[in-house]
Amino acid sequence: MPLSQRAGKTAWVPRTPLQRLRSALGLLALLVLTAVAWNIVTQDTNWAFVQDAFYQGGRLLARMFPPDFAYLPALVAPLIDTVNIATLGTIGATILAVPVALGAARNTSPHPVVRTLSLLIIVTSRSVHSLVWALVLVFVFGPGTFAGVLAITLRSIGFIGKLLYEAIEEVDKRTIEAVESTGASRLQRIVYAIVPQAMPQFAGTVLFRWDINIRESTFLGLVGAGGIGILLDVNVNALTFARVSLILLAILVLVLIAEWVSALVRSRIR
């Protein structure tokens, strides 16, 4: 236990002097690095704009309130589109993620090459943000909800695939062995031993991803991939901030509802 001898008295202190020195040096290094980074990142910053920002922000808020509720009917169709993009994208990703996960899990993968390939698909899908997928897909398929659905699909394969293959790897080996000992084929082993064990976690993963996808499909419209983001882009560019605030409010409500629904259903299936 670290003690300090000060003025002839022995007292308990939380850490030894060496530990304190080490964490102080670490903190100092971090601060220096941050200061250097701050200089790089702000070298082109126009400080007049930043000083102006409070004034601008105040004016922006003033122009945002009250939200233009007369605009609400125009939001309904894009909001439904947003939900559809998220749902269809999640369904598409789920269908595609199952074979990828079966190929990536050690206990079901048919061949190491397939495993490597599946892991590569998962990593690529997870590392590229849905906005980037949307940017590429809008270029290929043209603007619209279709590009949005595909962007959500491609983005979600990695997430669902990763959590599913981890669930498959954690399956109880004895069950697989028992099914195997009856002379079951590879497919039968998956259907009778692995699916029942991995299913609850799989369903939870898909619902969780759907919740995330609702959030992500709200901004895909910024690059033209459909949903409420299109209206946000239009109104920010048109400087109609009373409408912008209504859209932000609508997004907030949609996201909170999706979170609630997803949590509710997940708690019911556990």
Place this chain on the structure above:
Amino acid sequence: MTSPAWKPVWMRGRPWWHWLVLGIAVAYLVFAFSSINIDIERIQRGAERSARLLSQFLTPDFVSRWTAIRTGIVESLTMTLVATVIGVVLSVPFALGAAANLAPKPVYLFCRGLLSVLRSLPEVIIAIIFVVMMGFGPFAGLLTLVVSTIAFIGKLLGEAIEEVDARQVEAVRATGASWLQVVRIAIVPQIMPRFMGLSVYRLDINFRESTILGIVGAGGIGGTLRTSMQRYDFATAAAILILVIAIVLVLEYVSGFVRARIQ
């Protein structure tokens, strides 16, 4: 032989539920599919394009736009670091405020409400607002990441504080310690590993986000990516994507390693 199909608890022994859910699901899917506009002609043209896009993607060009790529990557990395440090520091008071066992009720409700609203808005959308306020550039992106870092760490750290061992808090309080001393001696040592873990995790997330903020004009490599896409310069776009994926993987590995060591 009985079917091995798995059913959630609420569905077991109630077949009509099953059919009702299935019916609603099918009806919704038909509606949802009809709502997406699939333009076959456009997709055929797109297929031709994607062949060209793919062939260029397979030959990434790091060289011809290297200066722009380097500037973008450096901007993303520095933005990530600065925003994480500032965000982590600023998140501490919010975390203390969002812990029911430390903060008075009104403060608690205010912090909790604010954090959950901020957390519900996607980073990209916060970025748009900051771009309107600050103008284009990495400073808007920096502020976006600071705000989302506060929301993330504030909420999770607040929950960690609520879960600390109450007996230690009580023991320190029994010695006559002030509020500040209680926090320092009884709470900080208990939540420190989680705090460090969350900060490193957030660094990882912030880099991912910083790579796309540029698409809406908030600085970083995303701006370079969007420009190269608009110029139909897919070889450069591919190079950017490869670099981003590589850095994301390295950061994810480092963050996982650090978190495994301290937690």
